[in-house]
Amino acid sequence: MPHARINGQNLYFEDSGGSGLPVILGHGFLMDHEMFAPQVEVLAGEFRVITWDERGFGLTEFDGQPFSYWDSARDCLGLMDHLGLERAVVGGMSQGGYLSLRLALSAPERVLGLVLIDTQAAAEHDDKRAAYRQMLDAWAEHGPVDPLAQTIATIIIDEPAENARWIAKWRARPKALIREPGRCLLERDDISPRLSEITCPAIVIHGTRDSAIGMEAAQALADGLGGCDGVVAVDGAAHAANLTHPDQVNPPLQAFLRRLAAAQP
Template structure:
């Protein structure tokens, strides 16, 4: 897997290459780029698909210092620079959506369109923040023990086979590394007042059974984006809709990307 030094981090990424419209996939919290394997296979050949492991996750080497999703957005833009990609579609799930929205604000000329999967523009709701902080403190102290791991896997994935696979990945990582990514997640700023500044087309996809970010938040996100399309609700999916329901996600995703590619760079 290729790697590159970006903003003091060693970032692992994959790039299918080719002349197609570039699409950069950014994963959710506790996940890594492998969660987009089904999308990579569905899109490769027709699109140039790039995926990467963000700070604190996957195989990327994280310096352990405090950071925000604005820093992660700069990492994404720096990866595009490294790959000599001037303009791309940014597709992000959950925290991947947080950084993709911020990249669109930092460098609107670089973002041809957005695909926002099970994400939102607001901060963590106060009612959930305290409970999530407790979960993350326990994780950082003793690791993803059985009850904790199952609880979080059910919130994010809610599929027995996938739950077990990702729990095994979580347990293979040093558990204390969750502290700074967790702080970044829980203390993120509110983008809702700035959504009107994002002028590129945006597709919003959301699991109907997402309890981490309720579907109403997806609707609010779509309504706040000047060129947001209607919300594609993935029936039966929890938070990681693209992982557990790839066919249902890939159909609208492909249709959207084909429209963006056909419209060309002047869109």
């Protein structure tokens, strides 16, 4: 299986290969690279699609130490270096978007464009932070048992068959692995005041039924990015819109990537 030793982590990644425009996609909290299977299936024939597992998730071998999304951004940059990519489109869903925004701030010369799915620039809201902390503490102590697992799966996915598939994946992993990724999620900094520094083209895609991050946050993100034309609303989707509603996500995403590819020298 393909791994890259980067920043003390052994990062798992999958690379469709080819000479097309490189697109690197990072997954959301509690998810892994497999959540982008509906996008890889459609895009890989035209673009070089790279998906990877972030610290604490999937097949990546994580050192268990505290980290921030700035560190995750450095992981993505390290993966680009490992693959010999000077520039790429970067993005992802939820925390994949958090790290991609930070990558665009720390190394703008490496980013051709941003794909931002059900994510935001703000820190976690105070009214949600306490509830999420209780959920994560319960997970770390008891594991993803019901009704906790069902509640979280509904927040993220909200589709019975996919809920069951991802809950099974969660239960197969050590419960304590949630601690540091959870701390990173809840203690992330607010980068909203810096959005104007990001000038590359961007697409913001957001589920209309996302209860974790509301549409108002997506609109604020789109408004703050100079290279974004607005929010692509995914009707009926919860948090993982790209996984559950690829029929609405893939066409505008493909069109965005084609525009970027056409603009390259």
